[in-house]
Amino acid sequence: MGTLGRGFGRLWTVGTVSAVGDGVTMVAGPLLAASLTRDPVQVAGLAVAQQLAWMLFALPSGALVDRVSRRRVLVAAALVRSVALGALGLALLAGQTSLWLLYVVFFVVGCAAVAFENAASTLVPVLVPPAGLTRANGRLLGAAVVGRDLLAKPVGALLFAVAVWVPFVLDAVALLLVAVLSARLPAGVAERRAGRASVGAEVVAGVRWLWRHRVLRVLTVAVAAENVTVGAMTAVLVLIARERLGVGELGFGVLLVVTAVGGVLGGLLADRLIGWFGVPVLLRAGLALEAVAHLALAVSREVVVAGAALAVVGAQLLVFSTVGASLRQSLTPPELLGRVHSSYRWVTGAAMLAGSALGGLLAGWFGLAAPFWLGALGVAVLAVLLPAGVFHEAPLTTTR
Numbered sequence: 001m002g003t004l005g006r007g008f009g010r011l012w013t014v015g016t017v018s019a020v021g022d023g024v025t026m027v028a029g030p031l032l033a034a035s036l037t038r039d040p041v042q043v044a045g046l047a048v049a050q051q052l053a054w055m056l057f058a059l060p061s062g063a064l065v066d067r068v069s070r071r072r073v074l075v076a077a078a079l080v081r082s083v084a085l086g087a088l089g090l091a092l093l094a095g096q097t098s099l100w101l102l103y104v105v106f107f108v109v110g111c112a113a114v115a116f117e118n119a120a121s122t123l124v125p126v127l128v129p130p131a132g133l134t135r136a137n138g139r140l141l142g143a144a145v146v147g148r149d150l151l152a153k154p155v156g157a158l159l160f161a162v163a164v165w166v167p168f169v170l171d172a173v174a175l176l177l178v179a180v181l182s183a184r185l186p187a188g189v190a191e192r193r194a195g196r197a198s199v200g201a202e203v204v205a206g207v208r209w210l211w212r213h214r215v216l217r218v219l220t221v222a223v224a225a226e227n228v229t230v231g232a233m234t235a236v237l238v239l240i241a242r243e244r245l246g247v248g249e250l251g252f253g254v255l256l257v258v259t260a261v262g263g264v265l266g267g268l269l270a271d272r273l274i275g276w277f278g279v280p281v282l283l284r285a286g287l288a289l290e291a292v293a294h295l296a297l298a299v300s301r302e303v304v305v306a307g308a309a310l311a312v313v314g315a316q317l318l319v320f321s322t323v324g325a326s327l328r329q330s331l332t333p334p335e336l337l338g339r340v341h342s343s344y345r346w347v348t349g350a351a352m353l354a355g356s357a358l359g360g361l362l363a364g365w366f367g368l369a370a371p372f373w374l375g376a377l378g379v380a381v382l383a384v385l386l387p388a389g390v391f392h393e394a395p396l397t398t399t400r
Helices: 006-036 040-067 070-093 099-127 130-162 166-182 199-212 214-244 248-277 279-299 303-331 334-366 370-385 388-393
Strands: none
Touching: 006 040, 006 070, 006 099, 006 130, 006 166, 040 070, 040 099, 040 199, 040 334, 070 099, 070 166, 099 130, 099 303, 099 334, 130 166, 130 248, 130 303, 199 214, 199 334, 214 248, 214 279, 214 303, 214 334, 214 370, 214 388, 248 279, 248 303, 279 303, 279 370, 279 388, 303 334, 334 370
């Protein structure tokens, strides 16, 4: 990966292969659930199982990552996911499956994925010098979008059509490769601490440190507020595509691809944009553009306008994510990084979940455009109120 070094190249490969497998399973899982039942509540239970994994295991996983070798966490998490998905694939091959088996497998896979993401994120500052963090995070996030959203999802649907067990077995095999590649990474563990506290006490210490750090507190609150609007938007996007834009399932897929392309560009350009404009200006301008994009989605019924707006949203989210990851990695002490990252992800993930519920309610009460009006107003207010000057306290260096 150029100046980022061979170690980062290995981590990038690990993350990309994992993302491709995730994308295949993310499509095959709901398709399998829909083939087992037509009850929308039971189908939605699969997403609930995954969300529960984040809500229940995100914070403890941070303490785990700070206690042991992060390489070991990557290997173990990949193996757990591989075994769970392989077992599901074999059950399907034998003609034996149920919704409850699917729920349990996806909950287990979700828990392991939480630990995997946490460990991978905390390894970045071990492998990359401070000046390369924004570039490295942009490359990681962009590759994940390409692998998961642009490549794997169409392949997952095709493989499911060939045989329902194939996507899960393929992902299980890919995760075995991830485990092998992860074993070649550095350990990335902080020094052992004498008199180590309980897991609960360590989790609380990570949450407190995040909240007391002014820059990261502002960033966490801002991303959580933004995620409420993003969750509201994505909750009804499929209905917008079908009923307001009239493009059907294929058109909806194209809109998702356009959003992903915007995200890839945002990830690739984040390092340069930070170097050109600086974090305070970039964040505020990005939020302003995102507010305009939400407004366009609220008022327009043109597919081209909607596609352009979604591309802007995708790019802005990846730039914001790159900035956030780089600041957490550069400002957090190594022995706290796992817990701080998991605390951040728990708060922002809960906000996304709340936004999804709010989006459904608003669409039902006031019409399909209501979540986009919420996004336009909410993000515009966030752009105005964001204390962007606080980021001058912790400038990011870039490789520009």
